[in-house]
Amino acid sequence: MAISQDFAPPFKLIAPYFIIGVISFVISVALLFGFDISSLNSMDSNTLSWVHMFLLGFVMMVVFGAMAQLVPVVLEVGHFAVELYYIIYPLLLIGTILMAFGFLFSPALLPYGGIVVLISLLIFVLETFLTIKKVKKFNLVMTTVLVANTFLFLGLIFGILMALGYAGTINIDIISLLKAHIYLVLAGYVGITIMGMSLILLPMFWLSHSFSWKPVEYALWTMSVGVTWVMLSSILDSIVLEYAGYNLAIIALILYFYQIYLIYITRVRMERDIYLYSLIFSYSSLILALIMGVIYLVYPNENLLLTIGWTLFMGYIAFIINGHLYKIVPFLVWYERFSPLIGKQKVPMLADMVPVRSAKFQFAFSSMGVIMAGFGILLGIDGLFKGGAGFLLVGSIFMLKDLMFMINFK
Amino acid sequence: MIITKEEIFKAISTVNDPEVGFNLVEMGLIYDASCDENMKAKVTMTLSTKACPLHQMIVQWVEEAVLRELPTVELAEVEVVWEPMWTIDMATDDVKKQLSGL
Numbered sequence: 022m023a024i025s026q027d028f029a030p031p032f033k034l035i036a037p038y039f040i041i042g043v044i045s046f047v048i049s050v051a052l053l054f055g056f057d058i059s060s061l062n063s064m065d066s067n068t069l070s071w072v073h074m075f076l077l078g079f080v081m082m083v084v085f086g087a088m089a090q091l092v093p094v095v096l097e098v099g100h101f102a103v104e105l106y107y108i109i110y111p112l113l114l115i116g117t118i119l120m121a122f123g124f125l126f127s128p129a130l131l132p133y134g135g136i137v138v139l140i141s142l143l144i145f146v147l148e149t150f151l152t153i154k155k156v157k158k159f160n161l162v163m164t165t166v167l168v169a170n171t172f173l174f175l176g177l178i179f180g181i182l183m184a185l186g187y188a189g190t191i192n193i194d195i196i197s198l199l200k201a202h203i204y205l206v207l208a209g210y211v212g213i214t215i216m217g218m219s220l221i222l223l224p225m226f227w228l229s230h231s232f233s234w235k236p237v238e239y240a241l242w243t244m245s246v247g248v249t250w251v252m253l254s255s256i257l258d259s260i261v262l263e264y265a266g267y268n269l270a271i272i273a274l275i276l277y278f279y280q281i282y283l284i285y286i287t288r289v290r291m292e293r294d295i296y297l298y299s300l301i302f303s304y305s306s307l308i309l310a311l312i313m314g315v316i317y318l319v320y321p322n323e324n325l326l327l328t329i330g331w332t333l334f335m336g337y338i339a340f341i342i343n344g345h346l347y348k349i350v351p352f353l354v355w356y357e358r359f360s361p362l363i364g365k366q367k368v369p370m371l372a373d374m375v376p377v378r379s380a381k382f383q384f385a386f387s388s389m390g391v392i393m394a395g396f397g398i399l400l401g402i403d404g405l406f407k408g409g410a411g412f413l414l415v416g417s418i419f420m421l422k423d424l425m426f427m428i429n430f431k
Numbered sequence: 432m433i434i435t436k437e438e439i440f441k442a443i444s445t446v447n448d449p450e451v452g453f454n455l456v457e458m459g460l461i462y463d464a465s466c467d468e469n470m471k472a473k474v475t476m477t478l479s480t481k482a483c484p485l486h487q488m489i490v491q492w493v494e495e496a497v498l499r500e501l502p503t504v505e506l507a508e509v510e511v512v513w514e515p516m517w518t519i520d521m522a523t524d525d526v527k528k529q530l531s532g533l
Binding site (some may be wrong): 090094095162221224225226228230231289290291292352355356359360363364368370371372 | 445446447449450451452479480482483484485488492495496499516517518519527530531
């Protein structure tokens with residue numbers, strides 16, 4: 022295996038993804054103040070605006086930026102056309118703003134926003150497929166990239182069908198397709214991408230060795246079957262298939278959690294840094310959401326469902342992404358700015374580029390905010406939720422400040 | 432003039448892994464080194480992970496360090512191998528101690 026430096030995209034290409042992503046995170050947290058917990062539901066316009074700002078503006082934006090860097094590392098080939106990443110983020114940003122604004126103030130904007138987002142995602146997925154085409158022999162992590170992008174592609178097809186339905190071109194049940202669209206993109210793409218990338222990043226940062234990869238292999242296939250079943254359930258209108266798919270997703274996440282545990286206990290780097298704290302909070306949120314998910318299957322309750330969503334989004338996904346930014350951004354900046362100086366002058370270590378004290382504040386405020394707001398949602402107490410959102414807002418501003426500190430490190 | 436394995440190792444010890452902060456020799460990543468009569472040095476090494484994004488750059492730093500620290504060497508060549516796989520047991524006691532936070 023030889024990773025060519027030529028494969029690495031310039032940092033000026035990746036930086037906007039992370040900056041826009043974290044700004045979107047701050048905005049998405051600010052949007053939480055518009056929620057009214059007593060009347061909150063998963064199809065409320067405030068909720069939908071927040072979900073799109075969080076998932077498209079923050080999660081997808083940061084994931085795409087990370088993939089610009091990681092796809093060549095994982096696939097061991099250069100991008101098909103890395104320049105396409107220069108148009109993916111502006112389109113995704115415009116589409117996200119139109120959708121988030123549309124849900125809040127002007128539904129007429131939604132089809133336009135949706136189409137712009139779809140074009141952006143389509144460019145991303147086609148570029149990735151054309152890059153994957155260059156791979157001669159697949160390993161497990163490469164397979165996760167292929168499977169995740171296949172689900173994203175299918176999710177986009179459902180998205181296009183929904184857009185045509187909104188426009189009145191075709192007559193379809195939009196709500197039914199929406200379920201498949203969300204599941205394909207969220208569980209199929211984001212979920213499997215996180216699974217695959219954590220297999221590369223966690224052992225690399227923790228120096229973990231000699232662990233079995235079997236649990237994640239089973240998790241990958243279980244999740245894939247689960248996502249496929251939920252997708253088919255929306256076409257066949259089968260509630261049995263739908264719930265069977267949800268159950269498989271829960272099993273897949275348990276297997277994935279066990280894999281992370283194996284990587285954790287075989288690590289040789291024991292330092293307690295912001296990365297470790299963020300990942301512990303993230304995976305603890307995942308396991309908590311799984312437990313609540315099992316309870317929900319037995320005792321369905323709207324507040325519990327919202328709390329599960331909150332725990333997965335703001336606990337699991339947000340902390341795993343932000344935690345990784347404290348590792349990935351210093352590396353990229355160091356690679357671009359300091360690696361050419363090796364052997365010529367003293368250069369900083371990656372750890373020197375992390376604002377340790379500020380990162381601790383970020384973690385403290387954000388974790389406190391997630392827990393408080395989570396209880397606010399579960400118990401239906403608006404004041405508690407807003408208090409948590411306040412902590413979270415301070416934490417997200419620290420995150421943005423830390424990101425800019427790392428990007429501007431000289 | 433003969434260049435010994437120890438001299439080459441000493442030259443490579445000027446290269447630090449920017450992520451963990453230790454040099455490649457104390458990390459146990461350098462398996463072997465030799466220099467022939469034509470002053471061509473050959474280094475056999477590994478990396479702590481196959482997916483290291485700095486793979487090519489680290490190889491380049493090792494080559495440059497050998498040529499910089501040992502000016503009589505004409506050519507430096509690095510071979511990266513994955514067998515035996517690197518484990519923490521290959522690192523020095525000091526590295527093990529610091530990584531484990533003891």
